[in-house]
Amino acid sequence: MSDEKKVIFSGIQPSGELTIGNYFGALKNWVKLQDEYDCYYCVVDLHAITVRQEPKDLRRRTLELLATYIAAGIDPEKNTMFIQSHVSAHAEAQWILNCFTYVGELSRMTQFKDKSKKYEGNDVGVGAGLLNYPVLMAADILLYQADLVPVGKDQTQHLEITRNIAERFNTLYSPTFKIPEGYIPEKGAKIMSLQEPTKKMSKSSDNPNSFILIMDPPDVIRKKISRAITDSIGVVKYSDEQPGVKNLMNILSITTGMAVEEIEKKYDGQGYAQFKKDVAEALVNELEPIQTKVKELVNDKTYLEEILKKGEQKASYVANKTLSKMMKKVGFIPKFK
Numbered sequence: 001m002s003d004e005k006k007v008i009f010s011g012i013q014p015s016g017e018l019t020i021g022n023y024f025g026a027l028k029n030w031v032k033l034q035d036e037y038d039c040y041y042c043v044v045d046l047h048a049i050t051v052r053q054e055p056k057d058l059r060r061r062t063l064e065l066l067a068t069y070i071a072a073g074i075d076p077e078k079n080t081m082f083i084q085s086h087v088s089a090h091a092e093a094q095w096i097l098n099c100f101t102y103v104g105e106l107s108r109m110t111q112f113k114d115k116s117k118k119y120e121g122n123d124v125g126v127g128a129g130l131l132n133y134p135v136l137m138a139a140d141i142l143l144y145q146a147d148l149v150p151v152g153k154d155q156t157q158h159l160e161i162t163r164n165i166a167e168r169f170n171t172l173y174s175p176t177f178k179i180p181e182g183y184i185p186e187k188g189a190k191i192m193s194l195q196e197p198t199k200k201m202s203k204s205s206d207n208p209n210s211f212i213l214i215m216d217p218p219d220v221i222r223k224k225i226s227r228a229i230t231d232s233i234g235v236v237k238y239s240d241e242q243p244g245v246k247n248l249m250n251i252l253s254i255t256t257g258m259a260v261e262e263i264e265k266k267y268d269g270q271g272y273a274q275f276k277k278d279v280a281e282a283l284v285n286e287l288e289p290i291q292t293k294v295k296e297l298v299n300d301k302t303y304l305e306e307i308l309k310k311g312e313q314k315a316s317y318v319a320n321k322t323l324s325k326m327m328k329k330v331g332f333i334p335k336f337k
């Protein structure tokens, strides 16, 4: 019975083209978990505008992101997929939760520190949305009483603050929110940059050779992997001293299911050339079917709109139930009917 299933909530921002980091860190696990849980997979457009977006690109990417969810294997019949801005409860709940969150704890977030460094001093400046970003994420998760939140490792801090906000509210009033757990995958939780393998692969990097996009054509994938930074040791070994090789081994392991020990054995004494070729082919095999499907789906606007309409209805219903409880507990007078 679907009503008894535990709940999952997760989202990706339509703020750029998705990388294999987003895919292995988040999306691929969403697919894995969809049968076991009642899942809400959201396109978090409110989060995306915490940094400047070109309106027409944001519109295009929002639908492309939904198409990518489906192409990656998320079944629209089984899951609730929707756009965050379609469910106004997210913004309303965020306001309330803002009043239970401290500026101090928000300004300590690594993502805030990193992103504000990037925008400080330019003509845009550091928006308050960037500071409040985790509160909106907390609202997303708590509105659905989510049990589990599958995300990459970089989101651990945001999950922690979500739990803190929820506990604070529950203690001040009475139990209102389920305290959610993170689901960080064993492999793929942090796919590293191909050019600076000690840093996270990021879709907002200025160097396109540092990331692989889900939609990169096969030849581009091959070229980027062949240019990936390794080292002069020349041995395929899973070691922190060889972060570039380690990252490629992780990618090969997730895409083929091979254990890292098997990979070490297979390429023993061979250097990096064949190893890199195989990593590229494994990625092409994984991504090509998704690419074909995305291209098909983005042309079927009617189908995507139907999914979004259904998603919005279900999500609104559930989210508004929690929002009403929150409003009542803080002392707001319910609307007169």
Ligand code: ATP
Pocket: 011, 012, 013, 014, 015, 016, 021, 022, 023, 024, 025, 026, 150, 151, 152, 153, 154, 155, 188, 189, 190, 191, 192, 200, 201, 202, 203, 204
């Ligand atoms: P940016 O790279 O522009 O900072 P982001 O981290 O904000 O992007 P989102 O689109 O919001 O990316 O992230 C969606 C999901 O992808 C999150 O669960 C995040 O943890 C995961 N993710 C992002 N980058 C990586 C990575 N390099 N390795 C593993 N997971 C990742």
Ligand code: LTN
Pocket: 009, 010, 011, 012, 013, 044, 047, 136, 137, 140, 141, 149, 150, 151, 155, 158
């Ligand atoms: N902050 C997340 C995206 C996000 C999210 C969420 C993830 C927004 N709301 C709710 C899980 C649950 C990121 O990956 N940058």
